[in-house]
Amino acid sequence: MKAMSQKYSIGEVAKKLKMTPRAIRFYDQKNLVKPEFIGENSYRYYGEEQIQKLELINYLRQLDFSIKQIKELLSDQSGSDSLQLLFQKQIMENESKIDSLEQQQKQLRRLSKTIATQKIDSNNLVDIAQIMKKETRLTNLRKRMWLFSVGILLIEAIGIFSAYQFKQINSLVAMIISIVIMLVLVFGSTAFLTKYYYNQVKYVCPNCGTKFVPSLKTFIFSAHTPKFRKLECPHCHHKAYCLEITR
Incomplete structure (x- = not known):
């Protein structure tokens, strides 16, 4: 018999992803991420799949994607390829920033010592x-x-x-x-x-x-x-x- 995967309450998801419960409810209202099921006490419960999707949406929002753009991207058949290109581009930009920051850190340490x-x-x-x-x-x-x-x-x-x-x-x-x-x-x-x-x-x-x-x-x-x-x-x-x- 297949073991039931762990389910998380909205508060646990918010803590796990460092989001607010209000933001998670907002994505539910916009039909971006629905809870896996709603309990008899009307509490929302999320599984790993919903958590991963929330994490992706949260990241895209940090990159200034609108809700409409996120919906279009997630519904697009080539959306995965587009996301892959986006992530590769962001990785390269982050590596460039890291290199620049490392150089700044070295210069600051030298100046501080001097x-x-x-x-x-x-x-x-x-x-x-x-x-x-x-x-x-x-x-x-x-x-x-x-x-x-x-x-x-x-x-x-x-x-x-x-x-x-x-x-x-x-x-x-x-x-x-x-x-x-x-x-x-x-x-x-x-x-x-x-x-x-x-x-x-x-x-x-x-x-x-x-x-x-x-x-x-x-x-x-x-x-x-x-x-x-x-x-x-x-x-x-x-x-x-x-x-x-x-x-």
Whole structure:
């Protein structure tokens, strides 16, 4: 014998779908969703099929569909295909919004950390605007550095490949020349990029908020992360991971 599926009162349905009983009665009056049956006490009872339909209607109403449009859509023979297209479109739009919000969250976290580290009064809109500009410039600078680094790796790969090819044909002189050229290009490019990056950035002491530029030697050999470098503040002489910002 088939077990009877669970039935829900109008109050239970409203709670389940986060709707009001009044809205559910309204959809009943408009012949959109009728209860599965009405009890002897005149209470309306809904099954899973009606709940799913109510959920769909509620969602379409949130998308500003009129009652008339919903009726036409549900009665249309190709209504399911239309809904599928609608849902796919909404999924893509939501994913785009999620990506945008995630980027905003990352920027807000960076700005919050920067403002806290630099001990800036959050009411000073000029300082905050300057920080936002510098954060954008620093992000773009790091992207360029990554591209340059890829270029250096490409030079290194070409040099190694060339040296290997010359070795295969027993051309020792050509192999040595290709290795020397590769090393000169790699070390020269690395030195140029290091100096270029050094000239673009400065650091903020987390202890006293002083902005300073370390010596090139200290810059090169100090421990660092993508956003911080371990330095000694020239003002308070506190050694810590200092936040990197653009000059």
